[in-house]
Each structure stands twice: as C-alpha cells, then as structure tokens.
C-alpha cells in the first residue's frame with residue numbers, strides 16, 4: 001500500500017488545486033483526517049493519522065482507486081504542499097500502463113445493459129485468474145467478466161489478457177455480491193465461485209448467502225447455473241442450505257469431481273489431500289421483474305445538526321443494515337463527510353456522504369443500482385431531512 005510518514009501536517013488545510021490534484025475538502029474527526037481529492041477525473045481520499053509522533057498518509061481503503069500510481073502521485077503532491085519533513089515513503093512511481101479499457105467501472109452494468117447482448121459468463125473472486133483466462137481462451141465468442149477485490153490479482157489478470165491477446169475478458173474491481181445484482185436480468189450463462197474464503201467466524205463476509213443466490217437466480221438465463229467449488233465441507237453444506245431457500249431450483253452436487261482446469265487454490269488443497277465439493281445451482285426462472293432505475297441524489301442542503309443527531313450504532317431491520325459511522329468536519333465547520341454502511345446485511349456497501357458548499361452527494365461515487373441500496377438511500381434521506389422528505 002502506498003504511504004508516507006511525515007513529521008507534521010499543516011493545521012489550516014483548505015480546498016485548493018496543486019498541479020493535477022484538486023483538494024475538494026479536508027475534514028477531520030478527533031482520530032483522523034481525510035483529504036477528499038479529485039485527480040485526473042477520479043475521486044478518492046487520503047487518510048491522515050497521527051502515529052507515534054509522526055503522521056501516516058495513505059489512501060483511504062473505501063475509496064482507493066485501482067491505479068496505484070495515481071495514489072502515489074497524490075500522496076507525493078499532498079506531502080509536498082501540506083506536510084513538513086517526509087520521514088519515509090514508498091511513493092516512487094513505477095512504470096505503470098495506462099488504465100486498461102478492460103477494467104470496468106463498478107457502475108458499468110447499471111449504465112450498459114447492452115453489454116449482455118451475446119453470451120456472458122461471470123467469475124467471482126478469480127484470484128490468480130487461471131480458470132478465467134483458460135475459459136476465455138477456450139470460448140472466444142463469449143464475454144467473461146471477472147470480479148475481484150484484490151488489486152494485485154486484478155493487475156496480474158489484466159496483464160495476462162494483454163500478453164495472451166485475450167479480448168473477451170473484462171474485470172471489475174468491486175464486491176461481486178453487489179456487482180452481480182447490477183447485471184441485466186436473465187442475461188448471464190454461468191456464475192463461477194471457486195474456493196471462496198469460508199469466513200467461519202464472520203458469515204457476513206461470505207460470498208454465498210441466501211440473498212446472493214436469489215440475485216444469481218435473477219440474472220441467470222433459463223438453464224444457467226451458479227457453480228461453487230470448495231474444499232470446506234461446512235461452507236459447502238451451508239451453501240447448499242442457502243440454495244434450498246430459493247423458491248424453486250435444481251442442485252447437482254459432486255464430490256472429488258476432477259476440474260477441467262485446476263485453480264491455484266484447488267491445486268493447493270489437492271496437494272494437501274483434501275476433498276473437493278462442488279455444486280451447480282440451476283434456479284428455476286420465473287417472470288423477469290422490471291429492473292428499477294435508481295436515483296441516489298439528495299434533495300439539497302443538510303443541516304449539520306441533523307447529521308450530528310444521527311443515531312449511533314448499527315441498525316438492522318428486515319435484513320437491511322444502516323450504520324452511520326464517523327462524522328468528519330471541515331475547519332470552517334460547514335462541510336462534512338459522513339461514513340455510512342448500508343444495504344443488505346449479507347452484502348452491505350459503504351460510502352461517504354459528503355456535503356460541500358451545501359451540495360450533498362455520495363463519495364467517491366454513487367451506490368450501485370441494487371434494491372437494498374435503493375431502500376437504504378430512502379431511509380438515509382428520511383434521517384437527513386426528516387421523515388416526510
């Protein structure tokens with residue numbers, strides 16, 4: 001992760017532009033500050049945190065863009081303009097290719113349903129990409145969408161696509177549990193989930209849940225399937241239980257069925273002599289419902305008093321989660337950034353809500369057009385503007 005340790009940070013940082021970096025606002029809590037940045041058309045934030053007599057500057061995790069050099073450049077400019085001595089840093093720029101056109105924006109499918117003209121396959125958490133790249137090579141007329149949250153894997157697969165001249169692979173850097181819901185209904189042929197982390201102590205982090213399978217069943221075509229391969233029997237049985245919660249489905253299960261291509265993790269588990277469990281879930285298709293358009297706009301200025309009075313702690317109601325977390329204020333006390341977790345309890349999303357000169361929006365970009373986020377947005381507005389907004 002790019003970062004810098006500095007001896008001091010200026011106390012009166014105000015919105016301004018320094019070279020290519022536009023500092024939209026600088027907001028703080030007692031524990032840390034955020035520099036809200038716009039650079040080369042990308043919005044993200046740098047966090048500034050006091051650490052044993054110095055300050056650590058690094059990209060804020062929630063907003064971190066895929067381009068490594070962009071964050072490195074932003075840290076270097078920020079340190080130069082607003083900080084004292086740089087004690088250590090790792091922001092020297094490495095040669096990086098321009099952003100690949102195969103790296104799709106997380107909101108891409110909300111805006112481009114025509115992408116699904118033709119056959120589309122999806123892989124969740126492709127890791128080293130062995131399966132994704134193999135399939136794409138085998139079936140050049142199909143589009144393959146890989147969704148990953150681990151940036152080094154994303155970079156590696158994009159590089160491989162270029163080296164191998166694969167034109168039919170597309171990559172999204174975001175939580176697959178949400179991205180899949182933004183795909184066109186009844187338009188996907190297969191969804192592969194191979195060796196997901198079982199998260200035994202943290203079930204909300206699991207990829208598979210009842211609501212995830214229900215979303216898969218919406219976006220899959222008639223005859224399409226979701227394929228899970230796992231070395232973890234407990235996770236497999238839990239996933240089977242989730243599949244059984246679908247209103248109508250066929251599930252095929254296999255044990256130690258050899259795969260056409262062995263993924264990196266499968267290879268590891270096979271060498272350890274582990275059993276491999278597989279299931280294919282073929283949801284029975286009902287009528288396609290009309291996909292709703294989502295608007296994540298706000299209705300104007302929000303009073304600081306309203307945000308300061310927001311309830312603290314996670315609120316859960318009917319499978320929906322809403323948690324107003326940190327509130328960060330600008331030096332003039334007018335602008336703010338509010339960290340919010342919201343949506344389906346099994347697949348929550350997180351953003352900042354920022355108010356800049358009275359204009360309120362999500363930062364760094366709007367939530368994905370998924371049903372739980374639409375509901376959450378409505379509730380958020382009720383809290384910010386009062387019940388009757």
Ligand SMILES: C[S@@+](CC[C@H](N)C(=O)[O-])C[C@H]1O[C@@H](n2cnc3c(N)ncnc32)[C@H](O)[C@@H]1O
Nearest residue numbers: 125126127148149150175176194195263264265
């Ligand atoms: C254990 S690895 C398996 C990788 C690969 N499928 C294989 O079999 O070698 C799980 C992968 O899923 C990714 N992942 C975890 N949660 C995810 C999510 N919600 N959306 C997308 N990718 C996710 C992780 O970053 C990791 O690369």
